[in-house]
Each structure stands twice: as C-alpha cells, then as structure tokens.
Amino acid sequence: MEQLGIAQIYEAITARNGTLNAYLHVVPRERLTGGEGPLSGVCIGVKDNIAVSGLPLTCGSKFLEHYTAPYTATVVERLTTAGAVVVGKLNMDEFAMGSANTYSAYGPCRNPWDITRVPGGSSGGSAAAVAAKMCDVALGSDTGGSVRQPAAYCGVYGYKPTYGVLSRYGLTAFASSLDQIGILARRPAHIRTVASHAAGFDERDATSIVAPSFSPTVSSLRGMRIGVIGEYEAKMGNAVRDAYERCLDTLRSGGATIVSLSFPEYEQVISVYQVVATAEASANLARFDGIRYTVRADAGSFRDLIAESRGRFFGAEVKRRILLGTWVLSRDYYDSYYLRAARVRTVIFNRWRRFFEECNLVLMPVTTDIAFRLDEVPDPFSLYLEDLFTIPANLTGMPAIAFPASVHRRMPIGLQIMADRGKDALLFDVAEWLEEHFADFTFIERGCSHDAV
Amino acid sequence: MLATVGSDGEGRMQVNVTHDDIRAVYLLSSLTGNDEEIAAMREHFAKMFRHLDDLSRVPVEGVEPSFLLPHCEMPLRTDQPSVSAEAKAIQSTFVECAEGFLVVPRVVTRGEGGGSEDGEENP
Numbered sequence: 001m002e003q004l005g006i007a008q009i010y011e012a013i014t015a016r017n018g019t020l021n022a023y024l025h026v027v028p029r030e031r032l033t034g035g036e037g038p039l040s041g042v043c044i045g046v047k048d049n050i051a052v053s054g055l056p057l058t059c060g061s062k063f064l065e066h067y068t069a070p071y072t073a074t075v076v077e078r079l080t081t082a083g084a085v086v087v088g089k090l091n092m093d094e095f096a097m098g099s100a101n102t103y104s105a106y107g108p109c110r111n112p113w114d115i116t117r118v119p120g121g122s123s124g125g126s127a128a129a130v131a132a133k134m135c136d137v138a139l140g141s142d143t144g145g146s147v148r149q150p151a152a153y154c155g156v157y158g159y160k161p162t163y164g165v166l167s168r169y170g171l172t173a174f175a176s177s178l179d180q181i182g183i184l185a186r187r188p189a190h191i192r193t194v195a196s197h198a199a200g201f202d203e204r205d206a207t208s209i210v211a212p213s214f215s216p217t218v219s220s221l222r223g224m225r226i227g228v229i230g231e232y233e234a235k236m237g238n239a240v241r242d243a244y245e246r247c248l249d250t251l252r253s254g255g256a257t258i259v260s261l262s263f264p265e266y267e268q269v270i271s272v273y274q275v276v277a278t279a280e281a282s283a284n285l286a287r288f289d290g291i292r293y294t295v296r297a298d299a300g301s302f303r304d305l306i307a308e309s310r311g312r313f314f315g316a317e318v319k320r321r322i323l324l325g326t327w328v329l330s331r332d333y334y335d336s337y338y339l340r341a342a343r344v345r346t347v348i349f350n351r352w353r354r355f356f357e358e359c360n361l362v363l364m365p366v367t368t369d370i371a372f373r374l375d376e377v378p379d380p381f382s383l384y385l386e387d388l389f390t391i392p393a394n395l396t397g398m399p400a401i402a403f404p405a406s407v408h409r410r411m412p413i414g415l416q417i418m419a420d421r422g423k424d425a426l427l428f429d430v431a432e433w434l435e436e437h438f439a440d441f442t443f444i445e446r447g448c449s450h451d452a453v
Numbered sequence: 454m455l456a457t458v459g460s461d462g463e464g465r466m467q468v469n470v471t472h473d474d475i476r477a478v479y480l481l482s483s484l485t486g487n488d489e490e491i492a493a494m495r496e497h498f499a500k501m502f503r504h505l506d507d508l509s510r511v512p513v514e515g516v517e518p519s520f521l522l523p524h525c526e527m528p529l530r531t532d533q534p535s536v537s538a539e540a541k542a543i544q545s546t547f548v549e550c551a552e553g554f555l556v557v558p559r560v561v562t563r564g565e566g567g568g569s570e571d572g573e574e575n576p
Contacts, residue, residue, distance in 0.1 A: 177521050207521070271505045282482065289483070303483075311485030319484055320497060323475075326482040327498070337505060342518030344511045349519060381500050 001042065001193045003136050006032065009043045009087060012134045021109050022119075022128040024048050025056045026088040037083030039197060044079060045135035047126050048089040049096055050181065051170040052076050059172050060092040060104040060122075063313040066294040073170020074205070075139065075181050075198045082197040087135050091125030094315045095285065096141050096174045098122045099149060099383050100372070103317045108374060111154060113411050117371040120150030123184070127154035130184045137194050138184045143174050144273050145366070145390020147182030148402035152366035152414025155404045157431065159183045159191045162421045163397030164209035166195070167202035175280035176207075178273075178394040188403065188431035195424070212422045218429050222255035226417075227359035231266045235388060237369040243406035243413045244365055250438050251363070259359045265348050269391040270384060272348065275328050275341035276395075282325025285318070320380060345395050352396045356420035361430060363417055365389050366402045370411035392418070399424045403431050405438065468502040470495055 004012075010029050017023050023045065034041060046052055049059045051069035058064045072080075080086065093103040101109040101124025109124040111117040112132040119128040123140025127150035130138050140147040142160040151158025159182055166181040173179060183191045183198070192214050199211035218224070228248065236244060248258060290296040290309025297308035314322070328337040355362060366389055372378070378386070393400040400418040407413065419427050475491045475498065486494070549556040 265511055268507055268511055271508045274501070275505065275508070286483075307480075307483045307485045310483055314484070316490075319482075319486070319490075320494065322482050322484065323478050323494065324498070324501060327478050330478075330481065337508070339518055340508050340513060342520055343513035343516045344508055345519045346516050347511055347513065381497065381504070 001039070001136075001190050002187075003041050003043070004133055006034075006041065006043060006085070009133070009135060012132060013087070016112070016132050016134060019110065019115055020112055020119075020128050020132060020134075021107050022091055022125040022132065022134060023088040024058060024060075024091050024106050024125070027055070027086060032085050032087070033080075034085040035080060035083045037081065039079060039194070040083035042079075042084040042194070043087045043136045044076075044084050044194075045087055045090045045126060045129045045138040046076060047092050047096075047123050047138070047140045049092060049141055049172040049174075050076060050139055051172075052086055052089070055086070055089055057089070057172070058106070059096070060094040060106060061313070061315065061318070062105045063288050063295055063309075064293055065105075069170075071170065073181075074167035074202045076170065078198050078200070079194065084137075084194075084197075090123070090129055090138060090140075092140075093122035093124070093146075094318050095172070095281075096122040096143055096146055096179075097281070097317050097321055099145075099386055100374075100377050101125065101150070102374070102377050103315055105315060110374070111371050111411075113155065114371075116375075117373050117411065118153065118377065120153035120367075120371060122146040122150075123158075123182070124150050126184050127151050127156055127158065130154070130156045130186060133186075136185070137190055140182045140184055141171055141174075142180050142182040142390075142394065143178045143277060144387045144394050147184060148366050148390050148393075148400060148414070148416055149387070151184050151402040152404075152416070153371035153412070155407075155412030155414070157185055157188050157191055157404070158402040158414075159195065159424075159427070160393055160400050161195065161199070162209070162212070162399045162424055164205075164207050165199050165211050165399075165424060167200075167205040167208050169202055169204040169208075173280075173284040175277040176284065177280060178277055180394075188401065188428050188435055191401070192425075192428040192432075212424055214425050214428065216429050216432075217425050220255060221251060221430070221433060224256045224361070224430075225259050225359035226251050226256045227259045227261045227355055227362040229261050229263045229266065229362065229364065231263050232364060232389065235368060236365050239370065239406070239408035240365050240368060240413055240415075243408075244363070244415060247363065247405055247415055247434070247438060250434070254433065254437060261355050261358065261362065263351060263355075265344065265351060266388070268344055269348060269395060270388060272341045272344050272395060273387065273391045274324065274384060275337050276345065278321045278325035279329050279338050280325070282322045282329065285314075285322055288314070317380060348392065349396045352392060352398060353420075360423075360426065361417045361419050363415065364400075366414045366416045370408055370413060389416070397421060399427055401427045401431050403434060468499075470499045470502060474498075 057069040091109040100118040101121040126138035126140040131154040196214040299305040
C-alpha cells in the first residue's frame with residue numbers, strides 16, 4: 001500500500017502536533033523498530049486506550065498518567081509482525097467517553113481543517129493525525145461511533161468492523177458488548193489491507209470470531225439494493241442532507257436500487273446505548289481503585305482511599321457514566337432500565353436483521369452537521385443525542401464505514417454505509433467504488449495540508 | 454432505596470431525582486463529590502431519566518433480553534485448561550510424584566561420599 005514515508009510523517013508531526021495535540025506520545029524516530037513484511041514502512045498511530053508494550057497507556061485520563069503498558073494488543077502485534085511501525089499514542093476523550101475530544105485530561109485535540117473546531121471523538125486524535133498526514137493509518141475504538149464520527153468530522157475513512165473481527169485483547173474496556181477497535185485512513189483500500197492483517201480469531205478474546213474474507217466481492221453496483229431510513233431524513237442538517245441525496249443519485253447512476261426502510265425505534269437507540277454502555281462501564285472501571293495503576297489519593301481508611309482516588313482522578317464525564325451505570329444496575333432500577341434496555345436492544349437487532357433481508361447495505365448520515373467549534377461544544381446531554389446515527393452498528397454488532405462525502409464551509413461532511421454481520425468486504429467494495437465515482441472526493445488529497453494547521 | 458420509579462398513568466416511567474439519591478449513588482459507585490458537583494449531577498440525571506423514559510414506548514412483551522450480542526456465533530474453545538507462563542514457573546518448583554509418594558532427595562549419610570569442596574568430610 002502507498003505510504004507517506006517515515007521522514008515525511010515525522011516532519012508533519014514536528015510541524016503540526018504542537019497545534020493539533022493529536023499525539024500524546026511520539027516514539028523518538030531513532031527508537032522506531034520496523035520489520036519486514038507486507039506492511040513494511042507503514043506508520044500507524046495508536047489510540048491511547050490500546051496497549052503497546054513499553055509505551056504509555058493513559059486512556060486520556062489522569063488516572064493512568066504514569067502507567068506504561070506491560071504487553072501489546074493483539075491487533076498491534078499482528079500489524080507490527082506484518083512490518084508496520086508504531087509512531088505514537090493518540091489523544092482521546094477520557095476512557096473513550098465523549099464525542100469532541102474535549103474530555104481528554106491532556107487538553108483537547110483540534111481539527112486540522114479548522115483548528116477552532118473539534119475533531120470529534122472519542123478517537124479525535126486518530127482522525128486528526130490521519131487527516132493531517134501525521135501517520136498512514138490510525139487505530140481507534142468505536143463503542144457508539146467513536147471512529148466514524150471523528151472520521152466524518154476530519155474528512156477521512158473510519159471503519160468499525162463486525163463485532164469480534166478485530167481482537168479486543170489489549171483494548172482498555174469501556175462497554176465490552178459494544179467496544180470494537182476500528183481503523184482510520186485516507187483511502188478505503190488502505191483500511192482493507194490493514195484490516196486483513198489485523199483480523200483473525202484470537203484465543204485471548206472470548207468474543208473473537210473467525211474473520212470473514214476481506215477480498216473484493218463485487219466490482220459494480222448493478223443489482224445491489226441500498227436501504228435508506230425515512231426517519232433519519234428529518235434529523236439531518238441541510239448540508240448533510242444535500243451530500244446524502246447526491247450520494248444516493250450517484251449510487252442510483254451506478255445501477256443500485258434504493259429501498260425505503262422504516263426504523264420506528266430509531267430514537268430509542270440512544271436510551272438503550274446510554275443504559276447498556278454505562279452499566280458495562282461502571283463494572284469495567286471498578287478496577288481503577290487507587291491501589292493499582294500508579295496514582296493514589298491520600299485518605300484515612302481503605303474505603304476512603306478508593307473513593308477519594310476515583311473522585312479525584314476521574315473526569316466529570318467518566319463520573320457521570322459510572323454513576324448512571326451504577327444507578328441502572330441497582331436493585332430498584334434493574335428491571336425498569338437495564339433489563340428493559342436489553343430487551344429493546346433485541347428488538348433493534350431484529351429490526352436490522354430484517355433490513356438486511358431487504359437490502360445489501362444501508363446508507364446513513366454520520367452526524368447532523370459539520371464539526372462544531374471548540375467554544376460551542378454542547379452540554380453533555382445534547383452531545384449524547386448526536387450519536388443517533390452511529391449507535392445502531394454498535395448495538396447490533398454490524399460493520400459500518402464512514403467516508404468523506406462533501407465539503408461545507410470549508411469543513412468535511414461524512415456519510416456511512418452499514419452492512420450485515422460478516423459483510424465487511426462489501427463495505428470496502430462500495431467505499432472504493434464511491435471513492436472513484438463520487439465527485440467530491442478530490443478534496444481528500446488537498447485535505448489537511450490545509451492552511452489551518 | 455434510591456428514588457422510586459413511578460408511572461405517569463400512561464405507562465411511562467417517571468423518576469424523581471433528589472440530592473440524597475445522588476449522594477447514595479456516589480457511595481455505591483465508590484466516588485467522592487462535593488455539593489456543587491452533586492447539584493450539577495442532579496440536574497443532569499433528572500434530564501437523563503426523563504429521556505430514558507422513552508424506553509417504555511417500545512413494546513417488549515415476550516422479547517428476550519440481549520446482554521451480549523444476540524445470535525452471535527462465536528467458536529467454542531477446546532476444553533483444555535491452559536497454563537500461564539507464571540503458573541508454569543511455579544509448577545516447575547513442585548516436587549515430583551512416583552508410585553503415590555512424593556519424591557524427596559535422598560539423604561546422604563556419612564560414609565557415602567559427599568565431601569565438601571575443600572576435601573573435608575561433611576559433619
């Protein structure tokens with residue numbers, strides 16, 4: 001696959017990282033260890049919640065400020081074995097909880113297209129680094145859209161695989177039934193190549209599955225059925241709707257048939273996600289207790305030490321989610337919230353299964369509008385509502401890829417396509433077809449050699 | 454007990470969030486928080502629970518809950534216990550067994566050899 005080259009990437013990091021704050025840790029060039037193999041020379045940036053032995057693993061949190069990973073995540077291990085080089089660790093919202101990268105304990109990351117705007121989150125550093133050519137490919141994690149939303153805001157591709165395709169071993173757990181490592185790049189073919197080396201069954205992840213083939217399955221759209229969800233149309237801003245409609249026209253002109261779908265539970269995805277993700281997070285983050293992982297608050301008793309450490313070193317958003325998770329799992333709320341959300345999740349899953357009996361792919365927006373300004377980040381509750389279009393792929397374990405679709409007010413707009421479980425290769429086929437045939441794609445190469453950086 | 458979950462008469466859930474509820478959840482979560490933080494959380498959770506009420510709009514009678522992903526086909530592992538490297542290191546120090554007994558080093562007695570390096574006989 002095409003690469004920028006290590007020298008060019010380090011030049012970009014030196015020139016831009018001070019402004020963008022995309023990397024939290026850069027591996028000194030003289031310490032890079034590159035192997036031989038099909039990915040030889042490919043420079044990857046790794047989100048700072050994915051373990052790389054010997055490198056910091058902060059998860060964007062003060063809680064892990066001095067922590068160094070003692071082992072390497074399976075996905076990273078497979079890529080480096082294939083010859084890829086880890087350049088550094090990328091900024092993120094604390095413990096992957098956020099949509100703007102403003103909840104990082106190490107300062108916000110900025111959007112390379114306009115540094116007064118957010119890059120999205122929680123994999124904001126990953127998207128910004130790819131867009132600003134500070135790496136060839138980046139790894140992120142996607143629990144509710146955290147790869148696809150920043151990819152859309154930064155004008156790059158962001159892939160969330162079928163649940164289980166990429167091992168979660170070495171990914172710091174947030175919500176285990178939703179978490180997936182994802183891949184961001186400037187071209188869909190690069191994601192396909194990297195995914196084919198990173199994927200595969202892993203004994204060390206109990207939810208790992210035998211990966212599907214990533215080889216191309218179709219070369220044209222003739223006979224393909226693309227679903228569109230009526231309920232989403234009213235939720236898109238004008239610029240996004242315009243890009244969406246032009247994309248549909250392009251797909252039609254390529255021979256695809258457009259199929260109308262109805263998703264009556266489309267609004268409940270946010271409630272299901274909020275209940276399920278926070279419940280799982282409250283359990284997963286119980287391990288951060290002030291006893292392990294390097295930081296500890298002073299306190300009189302053992303119990304106070306734990307509460308004080310957690311109260312002091314967790315940020316406000318992480319606390320909000322732990323509290324809600326604890327709440328919905330408590331005895332009096334379990335049935336009304338957690339159990340009910342788990343049932344609604346089944347309804348949503350069945351709905352999407354039926355969608356894919358009627359069509360091959362579903363075209364969807366990723367966000368309602370372009371990236372918001374850093375000084376206009378909505379309140380936490382309103383930010384949750386922004387995940388409306390990205391959550392279904394996580395609740396159902398289905399794959400999706402966000403792709404750059406248009407530019408509005410000098411900012412990129414992304415759309416996404418979603419497929420049935422195991423149909424990841426089809427996503428790449430269509431993303432590559434769109435790269436060739438969808439007119440606005442020329443802006444990617446101009447991308448973020450942009451004046452703003 | 455935390456705030457009660459009530460109903461608005463149309464089957465929708467309603468939660469009245471109080472300062473004490475928030476304090477209780479902080480305690481359950483092993484978190485500390487000052488009054489200002491707790492007041493902000495109270496406002497946030499009141500909004501959250503109003504929103505979460507929309508879960509009751511989806512009919513779920515007879516629907517099985519999904520705690521993991523439904524219909525996920527995950528390959529089963531072989532029924533073989535795996536031993537970690539650390540456990541292997543510990544096991545390598547275990548004494549051996551033979552014929553139902555632990556094998557212990559034979560005690561060397563006077564007259565059987567076993568002189569010390571300087572040639573003197575052991576006591």
